Amino acid sequence: MGSGPFDLSGRVALVTGASSGIGLGIALALARGGADVALAARRPEPLAAAAAQVEAVGVRALAVEADVLDAQSVERMVAQVLTWAGRIDILVNNVGGSQGPSFKRGALAELTGADVDGAFAYNVRSVFEVSRAVAPHMREAGRGVILNIGSTGARDVRKPAAPYSVYDAAKAAVISLSRSMAFEWGPQVRVNTLVPGATLTDRLRARGPEALEAYAKTLVLQRFATPEDIGAAAVYLASDAALSVTAATIDINGGE
């Protein structure tokens, strides 16, 4: 383990939505960079398995069951991590999604106000709740990094795609909120947004190998991002290599 600019040895990270997919990819990448990682999610079984994977890297891992939409649950989560590690250097707000138990995605004409509220709560209020619970500790410690997740549809490089319109609107709000947090909580806290392109997670794999291959051929790089690619971006941004990077939005979309 070198002591290069990307080294995260001795840092403590909290990753929400860390049980699978991009969240787990980020948690593993931060661990390989040397950071201890607290993984937060709602369902205990996949969370414990994810924490075991992170621990196998050779760092300390903590599994925290938490509901990031419940302010009290968030407070308990942050207290638990602070008791465990004494501080939080890196927060990755990975919870998010285009649909959930309480809201659906779809064409605008098919959605209700409750779907819009659900999408904004899950994607935007979640970032707000966790960040405002963690940021004061970072400011007091004099340093910290918050990473949020946007969506390609929230960027002007992409045409709108009907079922994702409200999700993308919520992610555009996350990008804007990130910049506000960077300016309100800087210079101690750096805040940036990662915008992943199509990423090879279980959700994408569920389409089946033939559909995947056909999809990949339509992409500029003719492949998908891997959770490790998104994790590598998180390592860069969380490390001292990126001390001058804040209020920035980083597209990891393969050139789409």
Next chain:
Amino acid sequence: MTTPDPNRVPQFDLSRFSLEGKVAIVTGGSDGIGRGIAHTYADVGAKVVIAARRQEKIDAVLAELAAKGADAIGVSTDVTDEASVGAMVQAALARYGQVDILVNVVGGSQGPTFKRGPLLEITKHDFMEAFNINVASAFVCCQAVVPQMLERGGGVVLNMASIGAREYRPPETGMSVYNMTKASIMHLTRSMAKEWAPTVRVNAINAGHVITPRRAATEKPERRERSLGEILVGRFGEPEDIGAAAVYLASDAGSFINGSFLDIHGGN
């Protein structure tokens, strides 16, 4: 909490950020941001080809790199001249057999052959020369290097844009032509990323205020003070900040980043 396995072997691994064995051409590598990138690249194992105009400045950086045991050569080059660039690339290939990374750093808002200023006070020559130095240079260098990358099946190009070309920055009198050239670089980056995909990745860095020797020598104290006041992190960027980003973007860690712009402005 999970139960730690006492026999576990740590699998720390930052090898995706390594440039071990890669060959990188850095134009403008004898000074400022280019010199910072040359050093950072050498630190992570790359072999470095410095393409810059003045031999004595090239020699000074080569001596620094040699002192840290790096493998580097320098070639005096006019990056706006196809023949000169062609000779530089031939020298790189003759020495190292391949070029994996091209970093187009040469550029500036003013130079020995052109000035900057309010739009009614500069000439068409200033306008065209700014375009020549800032945009045509990257085009010429890419034309000389990229075919070899496409043939070998891989490569990375990094261009230098500027936060002055970003929509969140208001236009600044005197910097209008420079910022226009950097907006051109941004679009050129996206075109390159599309035309040379999936073999060659092309990205740009939008650097904010970085204090380079040239800037330190020419900038008025009032402007410098004003610039510092604009930076959230409360300090100017260092060439090493840009160097670290250039490592990330050129390495395997950045292998899904293509046609993108990375802002390094300390909050601006």
